Amino acid sequence: MLSPAEQAALDAELPHYPARRALCIEALKIVQHHRGWISDEALRDVALALGMTPHEVDSVATFYNLLYRRPVGRHVLHLCDSVSCWVMGCDGICDHFRNRLGISFGETTPDGRFTLLPIPCLGDCDHAPSLMAGNRIHGNLTPEKLDRLLDELD
């Protein structure tokens, strides 16, 4: 079952569409926001709420870069690894993550604080290399700038 808060968030979007399943991504985002990630149970809850089968919901949930089907850390850092950021040295930022936090792409720090994931182009190529943390984009990354950012995130 969706929690009352989850259901309310979903209901707010419902009138925009002729079919409930159009809310699939939004519903998955809502449960991810409240529960941290999309477990099998969360998947079934969304399926029930939208009148879809769990398999149909999973075919959506497994497709997108920003939907997490596995537990993630408190802060998910999406580092752009597309060509403009690569040209401007995102590999060096990756190395810095490994040196400082001991994690590579797809890994979470043992304390559950950070998860590092690659993300295709963030559209911030004039400030490459760039990463997204929560709703914010941080460009012109250097190891020093990354250190400051990591210190700010609890």
Next chain:
Amino acid sequence: MPVQETRLIFKHIDAAGYTNDLDCYLRHGGYEILRKAVQQKPEELCEEVMKSGVRGRGGAGFPCGMKWKFLDRKSGKPIYLICNADESEPGTFKDRQIIHKDPHQLIEGILISCYAIQAKTAFIYIRGEFPEGARILERAIEEARSKNLCGDNILGSGYSVEIFVHRGAGAYICGEETGLIESLEGKRPYPRIKPPFFPAVLGLYQCPTAVNNVETLCHVKHVIDMGGEEYAKIGTPGNSGTRILCVSGHVQKPGYYEFACGDLTLGQLIHDVCGGLRPGRSLKAVIPGGSSAKILRAGERYTGKLKDGSSFDWGLEDIPMDFDSLMAVGSMAGSGGVIVMDDSTDMVEALANINAFYAHESCGQCTPCREGSLWMKKITTRMSHGQARQEDVDLLGNVADQIAGRTICAFGEACSWPTQSFVLKFRDEFLNKARAQAGAASTNGNGAVPLI
């Protein structure tokens, strides 16, 4: 002579004191063109867009007026407009600027376009990586609604329209219009096969649908403002209007710049506009229209005939930055993302990066693309790990040649063009690497080269 920007879409962006709220937009003449538009007949507006010749700014460069003309108006089904804000072509960052800094320009463009095609509902499909952009757009729509610019009976015209923001969750294929439609319907975004599923006939919920890029819809506003014929005077014949170029990579001043189509050459863009390369470096290659566009190598000569029959003989830096010229040299203007690489760039590594992107983002529906993009990635990855075999260079080209034209959507072309062009134009660099690695492998005692 220094080249001057022609700012139409970005006229106010970055001006001191210009903010993204409705009051500021109204102070700068905002929504006056909508006011004018709803007093005209919808078909007149479509005619102006047709006359303007404005081409889609999302990548394919298809004329917007033509796209609207194909809409099935006799079906009796509702017509939808979708604003494609799934800007995810690597190297492109123009739509994000519009959404963040001048959202009302986009909303006005959408409202005018909706009225022109008589759509009652518009969706802005915005990529999941732009959460802030989605919030800004939702606020802008609410502001517009509060002034009766959107919603029921807008400006007393008797015409009603609703705009909704729909957030994606991060998938490159959702920029493909039929993949986007599937995603908007809540399904896995597998592109649809055309025919029969042309969006203009069988689009969203099997209704006629126009899918237009963010920048294109902003251009519509200016077309209606100036009139189609006047708008068509900007740029060159067949390449009307202005073009936003997003420059990234090894230049001193990366950023977004707006020029009349064909007003400047690639060389002027790099040297005069973007401050040239980093000190002591020379130009090696340019990808002129987002990562799918075929790469152009410094030192190449391009000769041939343009559409109008005139012949050309250009070096890399002489190429005018418009749709037809870039097509004539074998690449494309695409989404306007210009990626500059200097002589420090390892082309094998660069292609390995691009191939990894396409292998990850292939939706997996068509076998040639799913398998082909993966094999191209595997080959370039093993080349970048020092485990190439000598025949790998030809194998790469061979795999790429078997994808394009054999898939449901244009992703097949998009993923094979980089490999085809890199291997063709930097063949020696690829061969040398493969030879050196294959030679080392036979003598380094590790035995056979593992095939990863």
